[in-house]
Amino acid sequence: MAKQIGIIFILLLNTVPLTAQQSFHRNLKLMGSGFQITVVVKDSTEANRAIDLAIKEISRIEKLISSWDPNSETTEINKNAGIKAVKVSAELYNLIERAIGLSGLTDGAFDISYASMDKIWKFDGSMKKMPSKEEIESSVAKVGFQKIILDSRNKTVFLKDKGMKIGFGAIGKGYAADQAKALLLKNNVQAGIINASGDMNTWGRQPNGNEWTVAITNPLNKTKAAAVLPISDGAVVTSGNYEKFVQFNGIRYAHIIDPRTGYPATGILSVTVFAPKAELADALATSVFVMGIETGLNRINQLPKVECVIIDEKGKVFTSDNIEIDRI
Numbered sequence: 001m002a003k004q005i006g007i008i009f010i011l012l013l014n015t016v017p018l019t020a021q022q023s024f025h026r027n028l029k030l031m032g033s034g035f036q037i038t039v040v041v042k043d044s045t046e047a048n049r050a051i052d053l054a055i056k057e058i059s060r061i062e063k064l065i066s067s068w069d070p071n072s073e074t075t076e077i078n079k080n081a082g083i084k085a086v087k088v089s090a091e092l093y094n095l096i097e098r099a100i101g102l103s104g105l106t107d108g109a110f111d112i113s114y115a116s117m118d119k120i121w122k123f124d125g126s127m128k129k130m131p132s133k134e135e136i137e138s139s140v141a142k143v144g145f146q147k148i149i150l151d152s153r154n155k156t157v158f159l160k161d162k163g164m165k166i167g168f169g170a171i172g173k174g175y176a177a178d179q180a181k182a183l184l185l186k187n188n189v190q191a192g193i194i195n196a197s198g199d200m201n202t203w204g205r206q207p208n209g210n211e212w213t214v215a216i217t218n219p220l221n222k223t224k225a226a227a228v229l230p231i232s233d234g235a236v237v238t239s240g241n242y243e244k245f246v247q248f249n250g251i252r253y254a255h256i257i258d259p260r261t262g263y264p265a266t267g268i269l270s271v272t273v274f275a276p277k278a279e280l281a282d283a284l285a286t287s288v289f290v291m292g293i294e295t296g297l298n299r300i301n302q303l304p305k306v307e308c309v310i311i312d313e314k315g316k317v318f319t320s321d322n323i324e325i326d327r328i
């Protein structure tokens, strides 16, 4: 959500079209954030049909994973924390299973059970003082992906402790973008972009044959790009703490919580991750915030087809091993 300005998309002028395809886009609000859906098709009728399909798919996923919606499967799991296992759809079950896999991959930096911490850390401007050490300790005691109990045969999810809660804030938009892209590909849309408020999932090329291009904003000067990169088929996601954060005693606390300590991540301004899938990129961008620069880069360098760009609090840029950026 904080990321609309995190990445700006540069659509190069289409001077000599190679085909009759054109690019169409629509902006709208979905999952509480600004989405822009771009499709490359032959006319506006086709574009509207394709965009409507994508919207329907994203809204369907929102209903499944929202922890605000009193009727979602996710709410049902949270309501029954410490009480009983809840039977869920295969889709939600699989998403939770993958999320737990990502916790393993990031040594617990990524953890959907971070969500019970939202009782004490609020990033909507309502927080006036730092929570006490005791409050943080008792709250973080309820966090831990090891306490999410899955039963694969019965497709049930059980949160072991009362007060536990799961939330998909760091993975849901990425998953929705992957699903929307897959659905459009299945419907013969050869190129496009699902931009979930800065979580970008692209495929194909621009109508003029050029690759899509993304610019990473310099978090210290939002009117200036820090880097420009081409991307043709894959996802690029930025997690930034330059909009959603609180500041106490001169320290800026991001809306991303270290599930192991209960304190928000500090020191990094933005993390951009490139990966084949938006779900992975989304989760890893959040995780690198928590892991910090050195551990984060090490972990990213071990993963095939995944790259990242980190900008620290002083505006210094760090990149993973196999990425070349045109610094401006």
Ligand code: ADP
Pocket (backbone or CB within 6 Å): 001, 002, 003, 109, 110, 111, 112, 114, 167, 168, 169, 170, 171, 173, 238, 239, 240, 255, 256, 257, 258, 259, 282, 285, 286, 290
């Ligand atoms: P954005 O809010 O801009 O989409 P992110 O993708 O980084 O940014 O997601 C941050 C959100 O992820 C937080 O608002 C919160 O809902 C959730 N979150 C915070 N800390 C963690 C964590 N350690 N693991 C998983 N999810 C987290």
Ligand code: MG
Pocket (backbone or CB within 6 Å): 169, 170, 171, 239, 281, 282, 283, 284, 285, 286
């Ligand atoms: Mg994320």
